[in-house]
Amino acid sequence: MKIARTVILAGLIAVLFATSALAQGRTPPSQETLKQNRADKVAEEWFTDAGWIDDYDVAREKAKESGKLIFAYFTRTYTP
Amino acid sequence: MERGALSTAEFREFAKEYILFCHITSRVEGEKYGKLLQEKGGTGFPYLVAMDAEGEVIAVHKGPRTTEGFAATMQDAADFQALANKEDLTPAEASKLFLIKLGMGRYDFEQAKAEAAKLTEVSDEDQAKIDDALLGMEIASLAPKSRGPEAAAASGKAYAEMMANGREPAEGETRSFQMFYILIMEHAFQTNNVALYEKGLAKMKAVFGEKPQAARFFEAKEKQLADLKARAEGGD
Numbered sequence: 001m002k003i004a005r006t007v008i009l010a011g012l013i014a015v016l017f018a019t020s021a022l023a024q025g026r027t028p029p030s031q032e033t034l035k036q037n038r039a040d041k042v043a044e045e046w047f048t049d050a051g052w053i054d055d056y057d058v059a060r061e062k063a064k065e066s067g068k069l070i071f072a073y074f075t076r077t078y079t080p
Numbered sequence: 081m082e083r084g085a086l087s088t089a090e091f092r093e094f095a096k097e098y099i100l101f102c103h104i105t106s107r108v109e110g111e112k113y114g115k116l117l118q119e120k121g122g123t124g125f126p127y128l129v130a131m132d133a134e135g136e137v138i139a140v141h142k143g144p145r146t147t148e149g150f151a152a153t154m155q156d157a158a159d160f161q162a163l164a165n166k167e168d169l170t171p172a173e174a175s176k177l178f179l180i181k182l183g184m185g186r187y188d189f190e191q192a193k194a195e196a197a198k199l200t201e202v203s204d205e206d207q208a209k210i211d212d213a214l215l216g217m218e219i220a221s222l223a224p225k226s227r228g229p230e231a232a233a234a235s236g237k238a239y240a241e242m243m244a245n246g247r248e249p250a251e252g253e254t255r256s257f258q259m260f261y262i263l264i265m266e267h268a269f270q271t272n273n274v275a276l277y278e279k280g281l282a283k284m285k286a287v288f289g290e291k292p293q294a295a296r297f298f299e300a301k302e303k304q305l306a307d308l309k310a311r312a313e314g315g316d
Contacts, residue, residue: 035106071154075082075125
């Protein structure tokens with residue numbers, strides 16, 4: 001049982017490593033790049049035109065003030 | 081979706097009725113609420129939910145990613161919020177609240193049966209919806225717990241018994257409909273029951289028979305039926 005678990009764990013780690021940026025020879029993005037990716041996302045038209053809020057505290061505050069429900073969309077700006 | 085449904089004029093109209101919150105997982109160090117996706121029950125992207133002003137999730141969007149689909153989820157959330165906070169629900173309101181909760185996946189099968197039993201004066205329309213939802217949950221609860229033809233046939237046997245008692249899912253392109261009849265056919269194949277296999281195949285054809293992407297499936301099933309008939313006639 002313990003051996004089987006170890007084999008599964010080793011396999012999982014191998015899969016995770018194989019798909020990681022390091023294994024694919026890519027350099028992980030710098031913090032500056034990650035910050036820029038995020039800034040680019042919130043500057044896109046779909047985001048600005050519809051009035052999306054990316055601050056959770058502000059969204060809840062506005063929901064309390066207005067009595068409206070929150071429509072929440074979870075997305076990402078990093079590449080797995 | 082961002083360049084599609086979320087960019088339309090229709091969506092911008094919809095947006096006026098709600099607070100739009102976009103949580104971005106960026107992997108920037110020190111990111112505020114970096115684990116919010118997981119905290120709100122999300123396991124992948126995109127994840128869309130309705131939340132109240134406290135941030136509590138009151139509906140998870142599971143329908144089409146269109147403005148119409150988003151509006152349906154938000155309407156369910158609003159109805160849920162209104163009814164859940166109301167005292168002394170009428171029988172019709174209690175049925176409606178129960179159906180919304182069913183749609184939101186708030187009950188497992190046993191809980192749903194118990195809650196359904198408490199309802200009184202249910203309209204025929206609501207009763208039909210409740211029966212269909214419970215049947216779908218029962219089918220899911222009887223689904224194979226492991227891979228392999230034995231587990232599939234065991235579930236198929238249970239489904240065949242349901243069918244014999246006149247309890248079948250409504251025709252539709254649903255997961256429960258497909259699983260019900262495909263596993264009945266697996267059970268029929270393993271028990272040499274040609275008539276049952278043909279019934280299952282006919283049900284599947286009624287819904288998926290005209291779909292080009294299902295052509296190979298039906299070709300394989302016709303061949304399996306021919307094999308089954310030959311085996312039954314040969315007395316193997």
